Amino acid sequence: MLKLQHHFFLPEYINVFDLDQIYMTSSMWHDTGMKDTWATFDLLVRNMPKNRNFLVFTGLEEMVLGLKHFKFSDEQIRILLKWKLISKKFAWYLKKIKFSGDVKAMPEGTFFFPGEPILRLTAPLIEGNLLTAFLITSLTSNTIFSSKAIRSVIAAKPLNIGCTSPNRGHSFESAFKCQRSSFIAGGVGVPSPIVRTKFNIPLGDNTTAAYHAFINFYPSEKEAMTAVAKHAKINLSLMIDTYNYRRGIKNAIEIGHEFSKAGKILKVIVDSGDLCANAVMVKKELVKAKLKNVKIVVVSNLDEFKIKKLMQRKIPADRFIVNTETLTSSDDPKMEAVYKISEIIKPDGTIVNKMKLSPGKMSLPGRKQVYRKIVNKKLQQDIIGLEGEKKLGTPLLRPIFKKGKLIYNLSSVLTIRDYVQKQLKYLPKKYLAIDKTYQYPVKVSSRLNKLVVETKQEIQNQAA
Numbered sequence: 361m362l363k364l365q366h367h368f369f370l371p372e373y374i375n376v377f378d379l380d381q382i383y384m385t386s387s388m389w390h391d392t393g394m395k396d397t398w399a400t401f402d403l404l405v406r407n408m409p410k411n412r413n414f415l416v417f418t419g420l421e422e423m424v425l426g427l428k429h430f431k432f433s434d435e436q437i438r439i440l441l442k443w444k445l446i447s448k449k450f451a452w453y454l455k456k457i458k459f460s461g462d463v464k465a466m467p468e469g470t471f472f473f474p475g476e477p478i479l480r481l482t483a484p485l486i487e488g489n490l491l492t493a494f495l496i497t498s499l500t501s502n503t504i505f506s507s508k509a510i511r512s513v514i515a516a517k518p519l520n521i522g523c524t525s526p527n528r529g530h531s532f533e534s535a536f537k538c539q540r541s542s543f544i545a546g547g548v549g550v551p552s553p554i555v556r557t558k559f560n561i562p563l564g565d566n567t568t569a570a571y572h573a574f575i576n577f578y579p580s581e582k583e584a585m586t587a588v589a590k591h592a593k594i595n596l597s598l599m600i601d602t603y604n605y606r607r608g609i610k611n612a613i614e615i616g617h618e619f620s621k622a623g624k625i626l627k628v629i630v631d632s633g634d635l636c637a638n639a640v641m642v643k644k645e646l647v648k649a650k651l652k653n654v655k656i657v658v659v660s661n662l663d664e665f666k667i668k669k670l671m672q673r674k675i676p677a678d679r680f681i682v683n684t685e686t687l688t689s690s691d692d693p694k695m696e697a698v699y700k701i702s703e704i705i706k707p708d709g710t711i712v713n714k715m716k717l718s719p720g721k722m723s724l725p726g727r728k729q730v731y732r733k734i735v736n737k738k739l740q741q742d743i744i745g746l747e748g749e750k751k752l753g754t755p756l757l758r759p760i761f762k763k764g765k766l767i768y769n770l771s772s773v774l775t776i777r778d779y780v781q782k783q784l785k786y787l788p789k790k791y792l793a794i795d796k797t798y799q800y801p802v803k804v805s806s807r808l809n810k811l812v813v814e815t816k817q818e819i820q821n822q823a824a
Contacts, residue, residue, distance in 0.1 A: 378493040387450040398705035403479040410692035413791040418541045419502030420468035430459040460764035464757040469776040500697045505541035508689040511664035513546035522681040523547035529687045568592040575602045582611045589615040595625040613649045627655040636675045643676040713815045725815040730756040745805030
C-alpha cells in the first residue's frame, strides 16, 4: 500500500495530471496510424478578466523548461496502463517520446489581449495533445498574478509595492509563482529566500522585522522593540499597532534615534484601522521627533482599489505591501485560457485548416502571427494575421524551439521586469485606469478573414 508522504505537487506528476481523455485520445490516434500526423496549436486567453485593460504574459520560462525536459518515466507509464488509459502499443511510444516540434511565443512580460495566440506550437499531433494541461496551466497560473500585481504598481506610483509573502496563497506553488510574477510586474523586496535564490533576484532593502508575534512574546512592547533594535544587524521594520498606535509610535521613536545614528533604516508599519489617518498621525510624530528618514509602510489587505483611494487622500507613506488580494486575484481569480488546433499537417504534407465554430467560442484557423502597430511611441492596435504577412506591424511571436531544439535565450527576471516597465510607457494612458475598462483594438487581417470564410465553408460542406 502506497504511504502518503506529503501533499506537495512534484514535477514528476505533471505528465500524468491531465484529463483521462487526453491520454485515451492520444493512444487511439497512435494506434490508428496517426503518429506521423502533425498539428498546429494556439494557446490564448478567450476573454479579458474583470477590471483588466491588458494582461502581462508570464510563465514562458516554465513552459520552455517543461518542453525541454518532456518525457515519460516508467512509473508514469505504469500509472496510465493501470488505469487503462493507454494501450501497450502506445506505452512503447511514450518510452521514447520527447518534444520534437516548433514553438513560437511572445517574449515573457509582453502585454497582450484576448484572442491573441501567446504561443503557437507545431508538432506531432500526439505530442501537442499531451501538453494540453501543462501549457494552459503554466500560462494561467503565472499570468493571473502578474496581471493583478501590475495594477497595484500602477495605482501606487510613484511609491513602491512590496512583493507578496507566501502566506494566504492557495498553495505553496501558487505563492512561489506569485512572488516571481509580482517582481516582474514591478514589485520590490521579494520576501522568500528560495525565490530570490532560484531566480537570482536582488535582496533589496532586507530588514529584521518585529512583527506581532515577536512583540507579544515580551512582557512589554518597549522591551520587544529594544531587544530587536539591539540585535538587528540590518535594517529594522516595526509593527506599531499591536496594542495601541500612539504608544507604539512613541516606543518606536525612543529607539529610532540610536538606530538611525548607526546608519540603518527604520521602517514602521501601519497595519490596521483608518490607514490614512493613522499614517498621518505617525508622520506627525516622526517629524516632531526629527526622525524624517524613518519610512512608513502601509499594509492590511491592500489591493489596487484601496491603494488608489489612499493615494487620492495623499497618505504620507513610502511603500505599500500587497498580499492576500494579489495572491488570490480577489476581484477576478479566473482567466479562461484555451489551447486549440488550427491546422492539421498530414504525412504527405497536405495542410487542412481547422477551426471551432461554437457560438461565442469560435477559434481562428491557420498558422498565425500577432502584429503590433506602434505610432508616436504609443500602442495603436494589434492585428492577428497569417504568418509572413507584410506591413501589418511588428510580429510578436518569436522562435523558441525549432525541430525540438531550444533556440531562444531565456531572459532574466530583471530583464523581463525592465521590459514590462518600458511597455507601460508605450501603453496609452486610458489603459492604465484601475476602475474603468477600455477595449484595446485587436483586429483580424483580411487574409485571415478570407481563410476563416473558406475554412468555415469547408467544414459546413463536410457536415452536410
